[in-house]
Structures are given as C-alpha cells and as structure tokens.
Amino acid sequence: MTREALRPLRRTEVLSRSLHATEHAGAVYTVEVDTNDDWQARLYRDGERQAAADMPAAFPVPGGRIEVDGSLYGVTRVHLMLDSGEERRLAPVAGTAEHLRAQLARRHPRVSRGIGAAAIVILVVNLITAVPVALELLTSIPKVAAHFGTFTSPLALPAWLNVALLLAGALAAVERVLTLRSNRVLDFETMWASG
Structure with a gap:
C-alpha cells in the first residue's frame, strides 16, 4: 500500500494551508491543515501521510502525541506532548504565513x-x-x-x-x-x- 505524499506548499496557498514540523525519534513529523479543504489535521512522517483526524486531534507518536486544534481563523495549537511531560511547539514550515510572521518577529x-x-x-x-x-x-x-x-x-x-x-x-x-x-x-x- 502506497501512502499519500506531502505536497509542496504553493505561494497561492500561503493564507489557506498551515504546515508545522518537528524532528522527533529519528523522523520529521509534519502537521498539515488546509482551510480550503475539509479542516482536517493530517500527520506526515518523513513526508508520507500517517493519519488524518478532525480537530481537535491527537496523533500518537513514539514517546508521546502531537496535539492539533484550530478555530475559524486557523491553527491555534500544534504541540508535541512527550510522555515525560515536556511540551514542544512544532515550528512553522518555511513559506507559510506562520513562518513569515515568525520571521518578522525575529527581524x-x-x-x-x-x-x-x-x-x-x-x-x-x-x-x-x-x-x-x-x-x-x-x-x-x-x-x-x-x-x-x-x-x-x-x-x-x-x-x-x-x-x-x-x-x-x-x-x-x-x-x-x-x-x-x-x-x-x-x-x-x-x-x-x-x-
């Protein structure tokens, strides 16, 4: 069975598609939410789709879970919650509106x-x-x-x-x-x- 691959972000999707990623347990986990589609959260591991769920969603990953939630205005939470109690926010992927806003904050x-x-x-x-x-x-x-x-x-x-x-x-x-x-x-x- 072949898994669906994560599509590259197009410039026309900057306001409608949210992508956040983190490296964890030897893999890159990416969460995608497309507001033009069905408002589902999708989890990708190394670019291959692993799961999809309505928000709020919690995707199990080794040693914890990735929690995703949103509102009418976009993604409001995307965190890796480790079994140890540690919590890490996933970073916005380059090219997304969230990434552009984070660049403004840094610069x-x-x-x-x-x-x-x-x-x-x-x-x-x-x-x-x-x-x-x-x-x-x-x-x-x-x-x-x-x-x-x-x-x-x-x-x-x-x-x-x-x-x-x-x-x-x-x-x-x-x-x-x-x-x-x-x-x-x-x-x-x-x-x-x-x-």
Whole structure:
C-alpha cells in the first residue's frame, strides 16, 4: 500500500494551508491543515501521510502525541506532548504565513511587539463593545425577557465603526493565530465565531 505524499506548499496557498514540523525519534513529523479543504489535521512522517483526524486531534507518536486544534481563523495549537511531560511547539514550515510572521518577529522585534499589542487592544475593545449588544440580543428573546426583563445597549455605534471593528477584530484574531497565542477571555469573541 502506497501512502499519500506531502505536497509542496504553493505561494497561492500561503493564507489557506498551515504546515508545522518537528524532528522527533529519528523522523520529521509534519502537521498539515488546509482551510480550503475539509479542516482536517493530517500527520506526515518523513513526508508520507500517517493519519488524518478532525480537530481537535491527537496523533500518537513514539514517546508521546502531537496535539492539533484550530478555530475559524486557523491553527491555534500544534504541540508535541512527550510522555515525560515536556511540551514542544512544532515550528512553522518555511513559506507559510506562520513562518513569515515568525520571521518578522525575529527581524523586527519592536514592530512585532507593536502588532501584537495592537491586536490585544482591538480584541479588548471588540469584547467590551460586544457584551452590551449580546445582552440586548439575549433579552430580546421573549422567554428571557419574561424572566429577566429587557436590556437596551447604551452603545449605539455607527455602521461604519461596527464594520471597522469587525474587520479589525478579524485581522487581530488572525495575528493571534499566526503567533499561536491565545487567552480564554481575550479570544472569547473570536471563539464564538468558530463554532
């Protein structure tokens, strides 16, 4: 039986295909997630496909497992978890968006920190503005309104600002995914969008 080989990354796939790799137990393990395909995680050993699974996925490897998870915005976790308790993040493969973002961080650390800080500020602002709107929507449900009353959001943002916040929030979420950063509270607004 022949195994499927790992395809080389094409430039046109930089925004839709995520590849992370690590050397372990004498082999190179690569995890692929193609968001244009079926959002499955695929594990390759020395370039040959070994397994595929829906995310979150855990692939057994000698002495541990590789854990993969994702959201609407991309891969959020890709780690080698050893039986000894050691945890290692797989490195992004050259040419991927994650690799390009990591190169920016190495070459221009101040710019990278600025982008990361801006992403956090945008997500905090979006979270603060989303809570009153969500409460208003929730209390507009007749059964909820009958028990708790209704709530009117004190925020009435113009449509252009709502669109700008939505687009900025999506870009901030992509930035967080490219750097594999996450926080349950901070990324809450983006998590509901991935369900």
